Amino acid sequence: MTASGTFGYGEEFMDFFDISCLGGVLVKGTTLEHREGNAYPRMAETPQGMLNAVGLQNKGVHYFAEHIYPRIKDYDTHMLVNVSGSTIEDYIKTAEVVNELDKIPGIELNISCPNVKEGGMAFGTSCPSAVSVVEAVRKVYKKHLMVKLSPNVTNIAEIGAAVEGAGADSISLINTLLGMAVNAKTRKPVLSTVTGGLSGPAVKPVALRMVWQVSQVVKVPIVGMGGIMNATDAVEFMLAGASAIQVGTANFIDPCVTAKIVDGLEQYCQEHGFSKVSDLVGALEV
Amino acid sequence: MKKYIDDFKVIKNERLNYEYVILTLQHPGKLPAMMPGQFVEVRVDNGPNTFLRRPISIHDIDEANNTMKLLVQEIGEGTKLMGQLKEGDNCNLVYPLGNSFSLPEKPRVLLVGGGCGIAPLLFMGRHLKANGIEPQFLLGARTEEGLIALEAFRELGQVHTTTEDGSVGTKGYVIHHPVMRTHEPEIDMIYTCGPEAMMKVVAKYARNHNIKCEVSLENHMACGFGACLCCVADTIDGHKCTCTDGPVFDSTYLKW
Numbered sequence: 407m408t409a410s411g412t413f414g415y416g417e418e419f420m421d422f423f424d425i426s427c428l429g430g431v432l433v434k435g436t437t438l439e440h441r442e443g444n445a446y447p448r449m450a451e452t453p454q455g456m457l458n459a460v461g462l463q464n465k466g467v468h469y470f471a472e473h474i475y476p477r478i479k480d481y482d483t484h485m486l487v488n489v490s491g492s493t494i495e496d497y498i499k500t501a502e503v504v505n506e507l508d509k510i511p512g513i514e515l516n517i518s519c520p521n522v523k524e525g526g527m528a529f530g531t532s533c534p535s536a537v538s539v540v541e542a543v544r545k546v547y548k549k550h551l552m553v554k555l556s557p558n559v560t561n562i563a564e565i566g567a568a569v570e571g572a573g574a575d576s577i578s579l580i581n582t583l584l585g586m587a588v589n590a591k592t593r594k595p596v597l598s599t600v601t602g603g604l605s606g607p608a609v610k611p612v613a614l615r616m617v618w619q620v621s622q623v624v625k626v627p628i629v630g631m632g633g634i635m636n637a638t639d640a641v642e643f644m645l646a647g648a649s650a651i652q653v654g655t656a657n658f659i660d661p662c663v664t665a666k667i668v669d670g671l672e673q674y675c676q677e678h679g680f681s682k683v684s685d686l687v688g689a690l691e692v
Numbered sequence: 693m694k695k696y697i698d699d700f701k702v703i704k705n706e707r708l709n710y711e712y713v714i715l716t717l718q719h720p721g722k723l724p725a726m727m728p729g730q731f732v733e734v735r736v737d738n739g740p741n742t743f744l745r746r747p748i749s750i751h752d753i754d755e756a757n758n759t760m761k762l763l764v765q766e767i768g769e770g771t772k773l774m775g776q777l778k779e780g781d782n783c784n785l786v787y788p789l790g791n792s793f794s795l796p797e798k799p800r801v802l803l804v805g806g807g808c809g810i811a812p813l814l815f816m817g818r819h820l821k822a823n824g825i826e827p828q829f830l831l832g833a834r835t836e837e838g839l840i841a842l843e844a845f846r847e848l849g850q851v852h853t854t855t856e857d858g859s860v861g862t863k864g865y866v867i868h869h870p871v872m873r874t875h876e877p878e879i880d881m882i883y884t885c886g887p888e889a890m891m892k893v894v895a896k897y898a899r900n901h902n903i904k905c906e907v908s909l910e911n912h913m914a915c916g917f918g919a920c921l922c923c924v925a926d927t928i929d930g931h932k933c934t935c936t937d938g939p940v941f942d943s944t945y946l947k948w
Contacts, residue, residue: 414919421695434921442930449914449922451744456914460921463931606743658915659735659745661697661786 408664409631409654410435410488410514410554411460415478422661427668429650430484432514433474436504437489438496440466450587450596455606455633456655457585459599462490462519467503479509486552490516494542501547512550515543515574518581520558520603527581530556533568544573552629555579557609557616566620577620578629578652580613605655607633614646621647621688635663637670644686693788695917696724702781703759708840712808713775714751715762717783723758726750727792728816729908729940732762733916734774735784742770744914745786747935749811749885752818752844763841765808789916790939793906798880799825804866804894806832806886812908814841816883817848828852828879832866832890835859867893879903885910895943905943909934 408416410432416425425431443463450457464470470487478485487504491497497515504513517530517539529539540553553569555562557580566577582603587596595601613632621628630648634640635656643651656663671683680686700717707713733745752761766775777783793816801820803813810831817827827849833839836859845851853861854869862869867890871877879901884894885908898905911934913923924931925938926947932938 411921412919418915418917418919422697443921443924446924446926446931447912447922448924449912449920451741453741454743456744458914458920458922463921463924655914658920659743661915661917 407432407484407486407629407650407652408657409652410516411458412654412657415474416481416483416485417478419657419661423665426482427665428483430486431481432486432488432652433470433478434464435462435488435490435516435519436464436467436470436500437462437491438467438500440464440469445598447596447598448602450602452585452587452604452606453608455604455608457587457597457602457604458582459597459602461599467500471503471507475507475510479507484511486510486512486514486550488514488516488554489543490519494539497539497543498546501543505547505549510549512552512575513547514552514554514578515540516554516581518554518556518558520556520582520584520601527556527558527584530554530565530581531559533564536565537568537572540569540572540574550575552576552578554581555616555620556581557612557632558584562616563619563623567623570624570626574626576627576629576649577624578631579620580609580616580632583609583612605633607635607639609633610639614642617643617648618646618690634667635659637667637674640667640671641674641686644683645688645690647688647690649684649687693727694724695786695789697784697786699782699784700760702777702779702783704779705775705777707775709837711766712840713764713766714841715764715774715777715783717760717762717785719758719760721758723753723755723760724788726753726760726788728819729792729812730788730790731812731916731939732760732785732787733789734762736770736773739769739773742773745916746770746774747789747910747913747916748774749908749910750788750815751811752815763808763811786916790935791937793819793883793908793940795820795823796825796881796904800878800880801825802828802830802871802879802882804830804832804872804882804884804886804890806866806890807838809884809886809890809908809910810841810845812885813883814844814848817845821848826850828871830854830866830869830871832856832869832886865893866890867897872897877901877903881905884908891943892948895946895948898943906940907943907946908939909941910939
């Protein structure tokens with residue numbers, strides 16, 4: 407799958423490859439109301455990664471349902487909507503709108519965006535608030551409910567177990583790690599928001615560790631992500647316990663990377679005697 | 693316009709001075725159509741701190757030879773690595789990206805460039821000339837050494853210059869040149885690319901004289917094709933991506 411916020415609505419990549427080879431596309435983070443996002447600059451390149459502070463720029467779920475959904479609904483892959491909000495009420499109303507869209511088989515509940523002032527990540531950093539938002543959305547959303555966890559927590563396994571208990575069908579992790587970049591020449595922060603979310607290979611060891619820890623305590627499938635740049639990285643996440651993976655930042659550098667990873671996963675299985683990719687899940691020999 | 697990702701071959705790396713090179717890159721087959729103002733995203737390998745591609749303006753196109761020229765100013769690690777590319781090296785591009793300059797409604801045009809911002813103006817000058825319009829250029833730099841590729845511009849039209857130290861041309865910034873000091877300018881359209889402060893004063897001049905003005909922005913970006921939403925410009929319609937809605941904007945559309 408492709409990670410939310412790194413693959414637009416799929417359309418942006420049509421010139422580069424046929425997206426029907428993907429398991430799914432997580433469309434850009436969608437909120438109840440239109441959001442302009444944060445001021446420029448919103449991005450900083452860092453060693454083996456990047457910081458972003460986009461701030462969930464999107465035109466709101468009603469615009470999505472009216473104008474974007476008709477364009478993307480017949481794509482030959484699973485189009486899932488990443489849903490974000492500042493209040494539980496926002497999440498519920500947004501999920502209700504998406505619930506009515508026949509060709510959207512699931513949502514990814516984003517309780518982990520580090521770039522909005524209220525809510526977002528705040529929901530994902532304590533068990534009671536994570537449970538309350540997942541339970542509330544579970545009541546109104548009838549299809550697949552994936553919950554995306556924040557890595558900016560002390561005990562990720564505890565949060566994973568809590569959202570599973572609250573009704574999540576699957577758990578995706580990790581969202582970006584809260585970080586910061588400083589310009590020594592100007593003595594100013596690089597980002598307009600001072601802090602932002604770190605992604606790319608720099609976060610991969612943290613992401614792998616967290617996928618492993620959550621996989622030890624939950625039964626629902628885990629969707630692993632964090633710095634996956636190639637098929638070997640994807641294999642590592644599956645061995646650590648992920649049933650599926652999302653590719654994010656790598657899409658910016660090689661827009662065809664996800665197609666290459668799909669091929670590479672099959673090749674790995676052939677070369678290492680696995681009859682199917684799912685046999686890799688949790689096959690880590692500890 | 694369809695976008696591609698391809699390995700180009702470096703067929704020439706021409707060093708202009710201590711900080712500028714012109715790379716000539718050859719497409720393995722037939723170079724697709726590209727428009728002036730568009731840019732490419734260059735993959736920079738082998739740098740521990742160069743993770744993302746580098747957005748670089750298309751400086752010139754030679755359709756007959758399927759080559760593209762990129763003017764590179766070595767200001768950071770990525771552009772320094774690009775400056776070290778050698779003949780025969782591969783260079784992976786995502787291209788062509790962004791919108792393009794529009795053709796003017798009236799024939800009297802001025803192209804105003806500063807520093808590395810002159811890069812897309814050569815391609816635009818060639819495009820104007822091919823459409824029967826004689827372009828005038830106003831190019832500014834800090835010193836004489838910073839005024840680069842002048843001969844290529846002179847082949848296309850009249851070239852005015854300014855330098856901050858007065859070593860050549862009019863002393864000062866582009867806005868101090870006589871061509872922009874007159875109260876009744878003989879210009880119908882301005883195209884500008886360069887430092888934002890320069891473009892802002894050029895845009896203000898254009899607005900004060902009712903001249904249409906297109907500016908080319910160079911905001912920091914990750915993807916270059918509208919997926920990351922990092923490169924936004926502040927416009928009268930809110931945040932717009934420099935990579936897909938730009939890099940060329942009508943100056944009155946920006947909140948400047």
